[in-house]
Amino acid sequence: MDADALIERVLERSVATGEVPGAPPLLGRAIRHAVFPGGARVRPKLCVAVTAACGEGRGIEAALGAGAALELMHCASLVHDDLPAFDGADTRRGKPSVHAAFSEAIAVLAGDALIVMAFDTLLRESRSAPHLLSPLMTILIGAVGTPHGIVAGQAWESEHTIDLSAYHQAKTGALFVAASMSGAAAAGLDPAPWRALGERLGEAYQVADDLRDVLLGEDELGKPAGQDASHLRPNAVQHFGVAGAIARLKGLIADASDAVPDCSGAPVLREIVHGQASRLMPKSLLRNVA
């Protein structure tokens, strides 16, 4: 089974815990709606790719757990960010967002349950390597909570004066940093040297997202377009223009590749990182730019 299928299997195992007899049915359905079918699963894939590159065969199981936990946190943040109190987005991944399909109450609870489920996933999937639980939990908590995780990142949008660097690092960078660092930790290595890879990739994804938000329509996005402008959020296209933003994206991908620490699988991992560049700039995007 390849890594993609293994990631889906761990996510399936987690989501199924909320669908047992005696569980409230709507909540279970809402959680499944939020997690399947998924997006690109780029955070768990990065986590597992790092472990595969530097782990000499060790730690894949823990990396799958840590990656799935990050993906569940990502799903939780999408469910809550789509709420009327934030973006008020009625669509996500080409279907109704959770609050539109169920209710606001169920969407709040589904997000809460997904956060708890992420920790449960980490605990369950590190059972055979319990010494990894504490370091992986430390990384996960840092990526999600306050002061520097995605919750803090979202909270900057409620401030009159926004700390732009803290905002971007927390809102989108944190889960990428956690993905690369968790991959190293799962392999039993010091995660610190792997931070820069996650930081650069996180920035690249943010720029790609900003380009999509400006250039693509709702049909291609699967969610409302022009959200940054309508919510007065900073967007890289404002700062750099379209061509400038694309150049920046390419530069960040090159920086991310350079940031891969030396290890036996580094060449393969650098190839994977370069491969992201074309994934991040799909043909439709390039057509719109051309």
Place this chain on the structure above:
Amino acid sequence: MDADALIERVLERSVATGEVPGAPPLLGRAIRHAVFPGGARVRPKLCVAVTAACGEGRGIEAALGAGAALELMHCASLVHDDLPAFDGADTRRGKPSVHAAFSEAIAVLAGDALIVMAFDTLLRESRSAPHLLSPLMTILIGAVGTPHGIVAGQAWESEHTIDLSAYHQAKTGALFVAASMSGAAAAGLDPAPWRALGERLGEAYQVADDLRDVLLGEDELGKPAGQDASHLRPNAVQHFGVAGAIARLKGLIADASDAVPDCSGAPVLREIVHGQASRLMPKSLLRNVA
């Protein structure tokens, strides 16, 4: 320092992690608003009392961490339950609820951050006894997530057909069960025999809450009164009448006391449980009944 002060100290340490330079200020203030000044802190007190009773001096530090984690989860659930999508309560503990004082967006994020902070507290406070992290996390997750934790309990309110027993056990019982079981686990004991104590106390608190909701005014409650009736929620006073509900509350306290497993500190713990009866039925409540 007594247990009450130690509990406040651990909670203070946790809340302070969201107030460091670089943290979004409103979120930090909202989290503090949600946690201080607190309610009766009955869940952490129960957790620590169990460890003190059965631990022969061991495990108090871990019990303080587990108790504080449960309290932070309780605070998170209050912040989210007060949102307009649920109770829409503008007051809590005699002051504005978090969404009323800040905003709905900040209230959603504060609840999310408190959930993550609870896990962080468990991790941090069990550093000196890392073998306790996994069992305490298992109990915490069971009490909070789906299928049987407080999130699932709240989700039952969105179902057309409500499983009343699952609803009550999950919505109010789960954190009490977790408190008594975590106290035993922190002491290095099998937590299973301590479940019944938490169950009975949780039921007693639910009945006491139902009585308060019906009998007290907003001034004494510190939050809107008559919420159960206006939200069509089941309430013990409907089923048993006022006198019947008071008799049931007394019976549950006696059952809780009987449920304390034998251990060196069992007599003291049983006294503490009996002492809860008078705390649960304050003079003002008895005056209204007379």
